[in-house]
Amino acid sequence: MGKRERDAGGAESPVQFSVDRNSPVPLYFQLSQQLEAAIENGRLAPGSLLGNEIELAGRLGLSRPTVRQAIQSLVDKGLLVRRRGIGTQVVHSQVKRPLELSSLYDDLEAAGQKPATRVLRNTTTEADAEVAAALGIAEGAEVVLIERLRMTHGEPVAHLRNHLPAGLLRLETADLEQTGLYRLMRAAGITLHSARQAVGARAASPEEAARLDEPEGAPLLTMQRTTFDDTGRAVEFGSHVYRASRYAFEFQLLVRP
Secondary structure, eight states: OEEEESOTBGGGBOOOEEEETTSSSOHHHHHHHHHHHHHHTTSSOTTOEEEOHHHHHHHHTOOHHHHHHHHHHHHHTTSEEEETTTEEEEOOOOEEEESSSOOHHHHHHHTTOOEEEEEEEEEEEEOOHHHHHHHTOOTTOEEEEEEEEEEETTEEEEEEEEEEETTSOOOOHHHHHHSOHHHHHHHTTOOEEEEEEEEEEEEOOHHHHHHHTOOTTOEEEEEEEEEEETTSOEEEEEEEEEETTTEEEEOOOOOOO
């Protein structure tokens, strides 16, 4: 029989958990999985307090090392944080984005993450060699450059840079702060059809670390994407950087027949 926990989150987050002592699954892993699920589905909201390890262990009837191991696994994932004098606190769930032709804004909104956008630049510039090759235009040709900081729960998640061919559509800063780029493109009659994408990783530079609220050298995920419309024309080249502690890409792998 599993022992049911009465109030794992204290007064701020009354969430019920249970552990099965007869299961071959380690107790710490059972607890960490249930805590992670509660964070992912919003039952434990950002800012919720779990109390300290001694209190949690007592309420669950588990040993302190078991609870400490469960909490540490979620601290390592960026879902919980230990605060001196306060206890263990929920940060927020990691954004898990499928690799498909969708915008980060739409994916965050679908996941209930309440996206917000700060537009850093909305201007025209000359295409360098990389941008020109991606968009299939001459080097030095005029392009629109949009640079944005995408946030959830008041914290930065990604730094987004997009180049678009000049004259493709009119993009107002106020509109970019209210919705996603792909929505604005579709509203302008542009049919997004396919994309070529590359995903990578690197350490955060001092500038990137400051912008994304990460330590210098922290791991960052990178993505470059060229998007094409239904005529085969390149309509957007994105070069984005994401916090690895708050963001992940999901793949679906199929076996070839």
